[in-house]
Amino acid sequence: xxxxxxYSILPGFNLALGFTxxxxxxxxxxxxxxxxxxxxxxxxxxxxxIITTPRVLASYRLTFGASFAAxxxxxxxxxxxxxxxxRYDFPGKKIVDALVDLPFALPTAVAGISLTAxxxxxxxxxxxxxxxxxxxxxxxxxxxxxxxFIGLPFVVRTVQPVLEDIExxxxxxxxxxxxxxxxTFTRVIFPVLFPALITxxxxxxxxxxxxxxxxxxxxxxxxxxxxxxxxxxxxxxxxYDYAGATALSVVMLVISFILLLIINLLQWxxxxxxxxxxxxx
Amino acid sequence: MSIEVLSLSKQFxxxxxxRDVSLQVQSGELLALLGPSGSGKTTLLRVIAGLESADxxxxxxxxxxxxxxxxxxxxxxxxFQHYALFRNMTxxxxxxxxxxxxxxxxxxxxxxxxxxxxxxxxxxQLDWLADRYPHQLSGGQRQRIALARALAVEPKVLLLDEPxxxxxxxxxxxxxxxxxxxxxxxxxxxxxxxxDQEEALEVSDRVVVMNEGRIEQIGTPDEVYEQPxxxxxxxxxxxxxxxxxxxxxxxxxxxxxxxxxxxxxxAEEMAAIAYVRPHEIEVERTRNGEAALAAQIVHVLSVxxxxxxxxxxxxxxxxxxxxxxxxxxxxxxxxLAKGDKVFIKPKRLDLFPSYPHSHLQH
Numbered sequence: 001x002x003x004x005x006x007y008s009i010l011p012g013f014n015l016a017l018g019f020t021x022x023x024x025x026x027x028x029x030x031x032x033x034x035x036x037x038x039x040x041x042x043x044x045x046x047x048x049x050i051i052t053t054p055r056v057l058a059s060y061r062l063t064f065g066a067s068f069a070a071x072x073x074x075x076x077x078x079x080x081x082x083x084x085x086x087r088y089d090f091p092g093k094k095i096v097d098a099l100v101d102l103p104f105a106l107p108t109a110v111a112g113i114s115l116t117a118x119x120x121x122x123x124x125x126x127x128x129x130x131x132x133x134x135x136x137x138x139x140x141x142x143x144x145x146x147x148x149f150i151g152l153p154f155v156v157r158t159v160q161p162v163l164e165d166i167e168x169x170x171x172x173x174x175x176x177x178x179x180x181x182x183x184t185f186t187r188v189i190f191p192v193l194f195p196a197l198i199t200x201x202x203x204x205x206x207x208x209x210x211x212x213x214x215x216x217x218x219x220x221x222x223x224x225x226x227x228x229x230x231x232x233x234x235x236x237x238x239x240y241d242y243a244g245a246t247a248l249s250v251v252m253l254v255i256s257f258i259l260l261l262i263i264n265l266l267q268w269x270x271x272x273x274x275x276x277x278x279x280x281x
Numbered sequence: 282m283s284i285e286v287l288s289l290s291k292q293f294x295x296x297x298x299x300r301d302v303s304l305q306v307q308s309g310e311l312l313a314l315l316g317p318s319g320s321g322k323t324t325l326l327r328v329i330a331g332l333e334s335a336d337x338x339x340x341x342x343x344x345x346x347x348x349x350x351x352x353x354x355x356x357x358x359x360x361f362q363h364y365a366l367f368r369n370m371t372x373x374x375x376x377x378x379x380x381x382x383x384x385x386x387x388x389x390x391x392x393x394x395x396x397x398x399x400x401x402x403x404x405x406q407l408d409w410l411a412d413r414y415p416h417q418l419s420g421g422q423r424q425r426i427a428l429a430r431a432l433a434v435e436p437k438v439l440l441l442d443e444p445x446x447x448x449x450x451x452x453x454x455x456x457x458x459x460x461x462x463x464x465x466x467x468x469x470x471x472x473x474x475x476x477d478q479e480e481a482l483e484v485s486d487r488v489v490v491m492n493e494g495r496i497e498q499i500g501t502p503d504e505v506y507e508q509p510x511x512x513x514x515x516x517x518x519x520x521x522x523x524x525x526x527x528x529x530x531x532x533x534x535x536x537x538x539x540x541x542x543x544x545x546x547x548a549e550e551m552a553a554i555a556y557v558r559p560h561e562i563e564v565e566r567t568r569n570g571e572a573a574l575a576a577q578i579v580h581v582l583s584v585x586x587x588x589x590x591x592x593x594x595x596x597x598x599x600x601x602x603x604x605x606x607x608x609x610x611x612x613x614x615x616x617l618a619k620g621d622k623v624f625i626k627p628k629r630l631d632l633f634p635s636y637p638h639s640h641l642q643h
Contacts, residue, residue, distance in 0.1 A: 169365035172332050173427075175352045176359040177379035177434055187382070191369035 038246040050247045059229040067208035070147035075201045078155025086163045104153045108213030116218045138220030146214040151204030158200035202263040282343045282437040283308045289338030298324040300494040309468040313481035316491035322474045331355045358431030362443040364423040366415040373411040379434035401429040421452040441473035515556040528553040554635045557627040562605040565624045573624035588612040
């Protein structure tokens with residue numbers, strides 16, 4: 001312990017670190033390892049069979065595919081929302097700002113039910129989309145809509161403070177040097193926003209992968225078509241197939257972990273290229 | 282290239298930042314805009330740059346109206362107080378930025394950009410930092426890079442907004458004289474904003490003193506220091522003693538002192554303020570028969586060859602301090618000490634009628 005403890009003016013290093021490790025173990029590591037231990041009841045071939053049935057594979061594709069697409073859309077439109085909230089003053093700005101957090105606070109089932117009501121064939125929006133041949137409710141598209149809904153705050157709330165921190169002087173400097181708005185955005189503003197945008201994207205993605213409540217109402221839950229992995233896990237649990245449920249959990253855990261790791265690496269790489277500090281003092 | 286500013290006015294809400302300001306900047310000169318915060322100097326600079334638009338008035342570059350020209354097209358180099366370097370780019374890329382964003386047909390080739398950037402980095406003596414990022418540089422280095430970046434686009438005028446304001450005193454002084462030398466080499470028309478009178482007087486060819494959105498005086502550093510045109514300029518430029526007195530038909534009275542004031546010949550029995558610089562006060566042991574003011578030394582501060590005395594005039598109920606600077610020789614000769622009673626006499630003073638509401642501001 002003392003070998004890597006460096007003298008610091010801040011007291012309580014041992015206590016704080018000890019508590020942090022204990023807390024993380026209790027809250028995160030032990031439950032997660034339980035999933036692995038439970039899975040260990042299965043033999044490798046059994047495990048492999050469970051996690052590679054066509055129905056399960058289809059659910060992976062849907063869960064991660066729809067989550068990725070939703071997170072991408074959120075990254076783009078969340079950036080736009082954050083931009084508008086930071087850059088412009090308009091009546092009702094405070095209300096719009098508060099609205100952004102709504103998907104956060106709303107019980108997910110409520111979101112699921114209201115989205116279903118809106119997008120169903122006879123719903124407010126669905127009735128106009130149906131004649132165009134676009135079915136949203138009870139299709140993968142519906143899942144995508146729900147995941148987009150719940151992921152929005154993550155991008156907005158991570159990008160917003162960074163955008164607020166960008167000095168107007170940077171843009172003015174770019175303008176005096178002859179850059180047009182597009183060049184200023186792509187070369188000066190966006191690179192600064194990028195790490196925050198990636199973080200927001202990762203959070204929205206992670207949230208979407210684990211989302212259950214809002215999706216099951218709008219998804220229709222048809223095997224092979226609109227069935228997400230969390231639903232499969234619940235189904236297995238209801239059939240008292242605990243090992244099978246945890247096997248799927250482990251797969252999701254590992255995939256999520258790898259994806260987050262990649263995103264973290266991406267950020268680390270980006271940070272090394274430029275400064276992490278906020279530039280001018 | 283010359284710059285001409287014609288009766289600019291600019292209002293921020295109820296605050297008048299510029300009130301009918303007109304100014305001419307000669308081609309190739311280094312001009313300082315000097316004033317306290319809120320005097321409108323930065324606003325004026327930003328209007329010249331095109332970063333701010335005035336409510337009324339005109340900006341002319343070399344006789345051509347540029348009032349409605351976008352900042353992109355004005356070809357001005359602008360240096361910000363807090364550098365405003367692009368933190369995601371290396372020093373090289375920062376300097377190259379202005380060249381890289383040019384439309385294709387005007388954009389130099391990669392090799393030309395490289396050559397030009399290295400040339401500029403060499404000019405600001407920081408070519409060895411080309412691959413670093415802004416956060417790895419000190420404040421003084423960052424500001425020099427900001428200057429190199431502004432010069433990269435070959436601007437016709439260089440505008441600097443408190444360029445040394447964020448730096449510590451030593452670096453500030455170094456950069457100041459360095460900027461002066463750079464300007465002497467390049468002769469690019471430059472305007473810089475500062476609230477530091479020493480900086481303005483030391484670096485510039487001409488100084489524009491601003492207060493409350495107006496120009497108080499324009500002149501060479503010597504002119505504004507030696508012949509301040511208004512009480513404000515007097516108080517803003519350097520230490521000054523202020524005596525209250527009376528003006529009547531070309532004569533002025535300050536306590537026992539009676540002086541000629543021919544420029545106020547038409548004044549009829551009015552209150553006046555006299556300004557005297559500390560080094561223009563003579564200190565004597567005795568009255569010597571001449572008119573002088575009796576005072577007592579309350580503080581002695583000896584710095585290098587100069588001795589600063591703080592005095593209080595006799596019969597001054599408010600005990601306003603009077604500052605005098607005398608040479609150490611003279612100080613020894615008079616054998617002065619704290620508590621001594623002496624007589625002071627201004628070698629030169631400037632009188633201004635004092636109006637009920639003055640524009641003075643500290």
